[in-house]
Amino acid sequence: MANLQNGSSKKRLDVVVVGGGLVGSLEALYLAKRGHRVRLYEFREDIRKTPEVRGRSINLALSIRGRTALRDVGLEKHIVESYGIPMYGRRIHRLDGSTYNIPYDANTKQGIYSVGRTYLNSLLLQESESYDNVERFFHHKLIEANLHKGSLTFLKTNTNETVSVTADLIIGADGAYSSVRKAMLKEPLFDFSQKYIEHGYLELCIPADENGGFQMPPNFLHIWPRGEFMMIALPNQDCSWTVTLFMPFIKFKNLDTEEKLLDFFEAYFPDSISLIGRKKLLEDFFGGKPSPLVAIKCRPYNVDNKVLLIGDAAHAVVPFYGQGMNAGFEDCWLLDKLMQKHNDDLSKVLPEFSDTRWEDTFAISDLALYNYVEMRDLVTRPTYLIRKALDDLLSWALPTVWVPLYNSVTFSTMPYSQCVKNRQWQDKILKRAFMILGLSILAGGGYSYKNNNVTSDMILLPIRNIFKKLF
Amino acid sequence: MANLQNGSSKKRLDVVVVGGGLVGSLEALYLAKRGHRVRLYEFREDIRKTPEVRGRSINLALSIRGRTALRDVGLEKHIVESYGIPMYGRRIHRLDGSTYNIPYDANTKQGIYSVGRTYLNSLLLQESESYDNVERFFHHKLIEANLHKGSLTFLKTNTNETVSVTADLIIGADGAYSSVRKAMLKEPLFDFSQKYIEHGYLELCIPADENGGFQMPPNFLHIWPRGEFMMIALPNQDCSWTVTLFMPFIKFKNLDTEEKLLDFFEAYFPDSISLIGRKKLLEDFFGGKPSPLVAIKCRPYNVDNKVLLIGDAAHAVVPFYGQGMNAGFEDCWLLDKLMQKHNDDLSKVLPEFSDTRWEDTFAISDLALYNYVEMRDLVTRPTYLIRKALDDLLSWALPTVWVPLYNSVTFSTMPYSQCVKNRQWQDKILKRAFMILGLSILAGGGYSYKNNNVTSDMILLPIRNIFKKLF
Numbered sequence: 039m040a041n042l043q044n045g046s047s048k049k050r051l052d053v054v055v056v057g058g059g060l061v062g063s064l065e066a067l068y069l070a071k072r073g074h075r076v077r078l079y080e081f082r083e084d085i086r087k088t089p090e091v092r093g094r095s096i097n098l099a100l101s102i103r104g105r106t107a108l109r110d111v112g113l114e115k116h117i118v119e120s121y122g123i124p125m126y127g128r129r130i131h132r133l134d135g136s137t138y139n140i141p142y143d144a145n146t147k148q149g150i151y152s153v154g155r156t157y158l159n160s161l162l163l164q165e166s167e168s169y170d171n172v173e174r175f176f177h178h179k180l181i182e183a184n185l186h187k188g189s190l191t192f193l194k195t196n197t198n199e200t201v202s203v204t205a206d207l208i209i210g211a212d213g214a215y216s217s218v219r220k221a222m223l224k225e226p227l228f229d230f231s232q233k234y235i236e237h238g239y240l241e242l243c244i245p246a247d248e249n250g251g252f253q254m255p256p257n258f259l260h261i262w263p264r265g266e267f268m269m270i271a272l273p274n275q276d277c278s279w280t281v282t283l284f285m286p287f288i289k290f291k292n293l294d295t296e297e298k299l300l301d302f303f304e305a306y307f308p309d310s311i312s313l314i315g316r317k318k319l320l321e322d323f324f325g326g327k328p329s330p331l332v333a334i335k336c337r338p339y340n341v342d343n344k345v346l347l348i349g350d351a352a353h354a355v356v357p358f359y360g361q362g363m364n365a366g367f368e369d370c371w372l373l374d375k376l377m378q379k380h381n382d383d384l385s386k387v388l389p390e391f392s393d394t395r396w397e398d399t400f401a402i403s404d405l406a407l408y409n410y411v412e413m414r415d416l417v418t419r420p421t422y423l424i425r426k427a428l429d430d431l432l433s434w435a436l437p438t439v440w441v442p443l444y445n446s447v448t449f450s451t452m453p454y455s456q457c458v459k460n461r462q463w464q465d466k467i468l469k470r471a472f473m474i475l476g477l478s479i480l481a482g483g484g485y486s487y488k489n490n491n492v493t494s495d496m497i498l499l500p501i502r503n504i505f506k507k508l509f
Numbered sequence: 510m511a512n513l514q515n516g517s518s519k520k521r522l523d524v525v526v527v528g529g530g531l532v533g534s535l536e537a538l539y540l541a542k543r544g545h546r547v548r549l550y551e552f553r554e555d556i557r558k559t560p561e562v563r564g565r566s567i568n569l570a571l572s573i574r575g576r577t578a579l580r581d582v583g584l585e586k587h588i589v590e591s592y593g594i595p596m597y598g599r600r601i602h603r604l605d606g607s608t609y610n611i612p613y614d615a616n617t618k619q620g621i622y623s624v625g626r627t628y629l630n631s632l633l634l635q636e637s638e639s640y641d642n643v644e645r646f647f648h649h650k651l652i653e654a655n656l657h658k659g660s661l662t663f664l665k666t667n668t669n670e671t672v673s674v675t676a677d678l679i680i681g682a683d684g685a686y687s688s689v690r691k692a693m694l695k696e697p698l699f700d701f702s703q704k705y706i707e708h709g710y711l712e713l714c715i716p717a718d719e720n721g722g723f724q725m726p727p728n729f730l731h732i733w734p735r736g737e738f739m740m741i742a743l744p745n746q747d748c749s750w751t752v753t754l755f756m757p758f759i760k761f762k763n764l765d766t767e768e769k770l771l772d773f774f775e776a777y778f779p780d781s782i783s784l785i786g787r788k789k790l791l792e793d794f795f796g797g798k799p800s801p802l803v804a805i806k807c808r809p810y811n812v813d814n815k816v817l818l819i820g821d822a823a824h825a826v827v828p829f830y831g832q833g834m835n836a837g838f839e840d841c842w843l844l845d846k847l848m849q850k851h852n853d854d855l856s857k858v859l860p861e862f863s864d865t866r867w868e869d870t871f872a873i874s875d876l877a878l879y880n881y882v883e884m885r886d887l888v889t890r891p892t893y894l895i896r897k898a899l900d901d902l903l904s905w906a907l908p909t910v911w912v913p914l915y916n917s918v919t920f921s922t923m924p925y926s927q928c929v930k931n932r933q934w935q936d937k938i939l940k941r942a943f944m945i946l947g948l949s950i951l952a953g954g955g956y957s958y959k960n961n962n963v964t965s966d967m968i969l970l971p972i973r974n975i976f977k978k979l980f
Contacts, residue, residue, distance in 0.1 A: 220694075223703070224686075226801045231702030232694070330697045 048382045050074055054190060054205040056180055057212030058085075060155065061349030061366035063162035065209055067111045068374045070169035072382065077203065078166070079178040079192055081212070086160045096241070097272045097280045098158075099125070099259070099360035100151040101448045107367035110374065113165060117158070122151030123273045129258035130417060135309035139258065140417065144430040145437065148449045149257070150360060152272045180212070183221040185341040207384060208345045211366075214334055216351035222341060230336040235356060235407070237267070238328030239284045244313045246277035253313050254279065261413055262307050268414035269307055281314065284414065290328045296320050331356045333403050337396040340388035348373065353399035358409040359447060361402050361454075368451070369395070398454040405447065405458065428468070440464070519853045521545055525661060525676040527651055528683030529556075531626065532820030532837035534633035536680055538582045539845045541640035543853065548674065549637070550649040550663055552683070557631045567712070568743045568751045569629075570596070570730070570831035571622040572919045578838035581845065584636060588629070593622030594744045600729035601888060606780035610729065611888065615901040616908065619920045620728070621831060623743045651683070654692035656812040678855055679816045682837075685805055687822035693812060701807040706827060706878070708738070709799030710755045715784045717748035724784050725750065732884055733778050739885035740778055752785065755885065761799045767791050802827045804874050808867040811859035819844065824870035829880040830918060832873050832925075839922070840866070869925040876918065876929065899939070911935070 051074040055062050058080030066078045082088070100108075100122055108114040126149040127141035142148065166172045175192075178201070182191035189204040210218025222228050247253050252273065254260060260271040260279070267285035274280055293299045303311050303319065311319065334354040339347045349366030373391055380386040416422040429442035441450060442464075446457040522545040526533050529551030537549045553559070571579075571593055579585040597620040598612035613619065637643040646663075649672070653662035660675040681689025693699050718724050723744065725731060731742040731750070738756035745751055764770045774782050774790065782790065805825040810818045820837030844862055851857040887893040900913035912921060913935075917928040 215695075223691075227705045229702075229704050231700075231704075233700050233702075234698045 049206075051206045051382065051384070052204075053077070053207045053209060054079065054203055055209040055211055056190070056218050057210070057216075057349075057351065058082075058159075058163065058174065058176070059211065059213060059349075060159050060162065060363055061370065062209070062211035063159060063166060064107065064111065064367055065211055065348060065370045065373070066166050066172055067162065067169070068370050069209075070166065070172045071111065072374070072377060074171065074207075074382075076166075076169075076172045077205070078172065078174045079180070079190075080174070080176050081179045081195070082176065084163070084174070084176045085156055086163060088156070096156070097152050097154050097274055098363050099272065100153050100158075101360065101364050103361075103368040103371075103451055104364040105151075106451055107371035110371060111165065113161065117153060117161075118151055121157065121275065122153045123275065124149035124151055124257055125259045125273070126257050127259075128413075128417065129255065129260045131260060131262045131307075131309060133306070133308070140423075140426065143445055143449060145434045146449075148445075150259075150448060152259075152274070154275060157275070180217040183208075183218065185218075185221055185225070185345045188344045206344075210345065210347040210351045211349045212351050214332055214350045214354035216347065218345065219334075219336065219347055219351050222336075222345070222347070225341060228336065228338070231334070233333050235331050235333070235410075236286055236288075237284055237410075238287045238290060238330055239282050239357075240290065240323065240326050240328045242281040242283060242314055242319065242322045244271060244279035244281055244310070245315070245318070250277055252277045252279075261417065262310065263414050263417050264306050265415050265418075267306075269310065270413070279313075281310070284331075284410070285328070287328060293323070296324075299323055333407065335400055335403055337392065338389075339392040339395065343384040343388050346373075346388050346391065352395075353403060355399075355403045355406040356410060357406070358413055359402065359406040361406060361447065365399060365402055365454075401454040401458050402447070405443075405454065429464075520677075522677045522853065522855070523675075524548070524678045524680065525550065525674055526680040526682055527661070527689050528681070528687075528820075528822065529553075529630075529634065529645065529647070530682065530684060530820075531630050531633065531834055532841065533680070533682035534630060534637060535578065535582065535838055536682055536819060536841045536844070537637050537643055538633065538640070539841050540680075541637065541643045542582065543845070543848060545642065545678075545853075547637075547640075547643045548676070549643065549645045550651070550661075551645070551647050552650045552666070553647065555634070555645070555647045556627055557634060559627070567627065568623050568625050568745055569834050570743065571624050571629075572831065572835050574832070574839040574842075574922055575835040576622075577922055578842035581842060582636065584632065588624060588632075589622055592628065592746065593624045594746065595620035595622055595728055596730045596744070597728050598730075599884075599888065600726065600731045602731060602733045602778075602780060604777070604779070611894075611897065614916055614920060616905045617920075619916075621730075621919060623730075623745070625746060628746070651688040654679075654689065656689075656692055656696070656816045659815045677815075681816065681818040681822045682820045683822050685803055685821045685825035687818065689816065690805075690807065690818055690822050693807075693816070693818070696812055699807065699809070702805070704804050706802050706804070706881075707757055707759075708755055708881075709758045709761060709801055710753050710828075711761065711794065711797050711799045713752040713754060713785055713790065713793045715742060715750035715752055715781070716786070716789070721748055723748045723750075732888065733781065734885050734888050735777050736886050736889075738777075740781065741884070750784075752781070755802075755881070756799070758799060764794070767795075770794055804878065806871055806874060808863065809860075810863040810866065814855040814859050817844075817859050817862065823866075824874060826870075826874045826877040827881065828877070829884055830873065830877040832877060832918065836870060836873055836925075872925040872929050873918070876914075876925065900935075 053069050053074050053076050055066050055069070055076060055078045058078050062078060062080070066076045069076045100117065105114050105118060108117060126147060127139050129137050129139050131137050142150065163174065166174065177194055177196045178192040179195050180190060181193045181200070183189070185208070187204065188206065188208055189202060190208065191200055191202045193200050208218065210216055212218055223230060244253055254271070256273040262269040267283070267289060269281060269283045271279040271281045293302055299320065300316070332354055333356055334350070336347070336352065339352050348369040350362065352369070353365065355362050355365065372395065373387070376387045376391055380390070412422070429440070432440040433442055433445065441460065443457060443461040446452045446460055447454065452460070524540050524545050524547050526537050526540070526547060526549045529549050533549060533551070537547045540547045571588065576585050576589060579588060597618060598610050600608050600610050602608050613621065634645065637645065648665055648667045649663040650666050651661060652664045652671070656679070658675065659677065659679055660673060661679065662671055662673045664671050679689065681687055683689055694701060715724055725742070727744040733740040738754070738760060740752060740754045742750040742752045764773055770791065771787070803825055804827055805821070807818070807823065810823050819840040821833065823840070824836065826833050826836065843866065844858070847858045847862055851861070883893070900911070903911040904913055904916065912931065914928060914932040917923045917931055918925065923931070
């Protein structure tokens, strides 16, 4: 059957999307919009029927890449204008409970948006109901895959039946522990790495106050940076906060009594205790256990013209740049642009997606690891604050030329690898500028030294030589 | 049942070794010697009954680490003195067919030994027959594993039955594509990477001459280094040579007609054509297909006190340092030393093996990648030959102090990571020495320049300053 959405001669594809999380549901919308038949398989039950689950991070920071991808399926406006809570900067909590703000963008005042995972996922699934060409199957666990043939076998976890399907295209959007990717591991020349960091995370909660309002200023991402570890808080729509403690596993393990935990919070996060509540702190801390943080890199993302990995399945990153969901959504957006460019010809789209995307996802993966150090440690250091002020000044003076790293990642769709190169270029410029400045001062000093008749070629000559080289 | 080999109170362990290749069979011997019950499961049929198979490398270079491990099970002497063919250096084939030698150790004349995989594997399996406490099971494919419980399920590939076993200790010695490791992938905090290089390999053969003798001098590893690619040859016991062509996949792909292949050999390996034989070259080249080369890194190697990966399953490396088998055999030897040290207490042995071994296997993995560049390219360069001569001279003058990198890896049991640090130290010393030498020459020149009344502080002052810093 040829359903020709845009009047061209392209074939209507039979697509199976594995994974009905954020990225899988968005990808289903994109493919449905293009007129393809989409079957979406999800291991869990329908999230629209599920009460909130502890353990997976429950709120996320939506920034420009995610927004851009939501825009094309008509969902950005609602999320940004009615639902999401804007955060315009970091609010740093000192040990003594006092705070100061570091805006994300001092000049244009842009923000990122705190959104709930369950809400956004439900919205995407709900939106897919408006397309006749999308079918959703929950409780379907992938148990076997023949990727070259495009055939998959699922176990229906509620009835114990197995179902086999074939497709023209299989999208693996089944997350960091992807089953589709597991099948790809056997393919020759498939590079793969999974790397855990030695820190874990545990979620706590600051409830709304007695009037149902926020207990802290809501338009910030709150951080308690403590060097080796940190706590952060993102606002929820019900005026509570999701608080996440990131810390070495060994430190979690050592906090094995209520007394030790309270002593630890008194020492490092004293202002948070009354916000969380002593009883709730103990309950949530000892009721949960720290989750691991993994970074996944692999390539290629495709098998033949049949299978493609996107989202966390292709490139799970640690959460410290707030880019996991955004990078996954950007995959959907980029893939759609390639489908447009190549008129849905998978033999061109899939290899090009894989060849052009990996460098950027590798870059954001490394940036996310680096940003943990920035958030838990560097933000408290004068050198960081000076550089930040300098970046703000330069980007105010030269807004199109000087885009600081955080801004290029968060407020632009510049490819991630380009963001890194851009920063390296900025570092070089600044280093050179500081060197010239320093040498000018030295040379000035040396000149007056010489005019006082105490000549010293040992100082002046090398400086002159360096100047000659520089100009 | 308590079979107390050495009279101590240690428990007799029930061990399952998965993989009856080189490393698995050797490990079975080590464990049997310690008095444990060993069941060895191998997916393939008994290699003692198998005709030689194309595709897997059929000969290997045994060096000191492998020899040391074979010594403790009583097999070194036979292999080195009666069976293996010593190779005392590289014999480089120039484009014009002329050759020159680069000895591995110009001073002590040590060599490495070319051994056949099938012969050595058969010998190890045969040796295990002399232990009542070893059982061997062939045609057993691992299909399910519960690592924490120590239970495994095998499919008997010749009868289609399944068999389940449990053990106190599971040794995963099932190679680069290990099924035991696959089960470990799901364990939290298990770091893993598999990385393919963009080059593949294909095996050819130089037969014995009409009198049944070698067609080339046998006591060398022959190399045809051609920059981006290379061919090597190792001698076999029947006076034939196993020839391996290493080359980018794309180059293999382009050689798609007999004419192109012969042109290619005429251009790059002209002296090899008559040795291999034109007909055999075409047959073997087009009868096979290039195999990929993968490097595997992972950690930890253990799950609880139940499971341990060794050999290629833990750390497959590319073959260019000739250390894959040697590193695997060294695993068995090191593991035995730890079993001795901790009186077979797995709760101490397994974590210590994992914690102390990964750094060395990561080091040999990187060294092996580097050595491809050395073998296919650097060996032809004057800078390499000068450094080699300098290393030979220094290690002759200071044999205990100056051990060149290749020698420390191949002729010593220095931990691999230490070999790398040792080389870095040597590089630093040489760099400093050359700098002093260069500066001395410059200073001497500058001094005579000055004595000719053409003074130039621009040259002399910076040099003097640097001298001051150095001493």
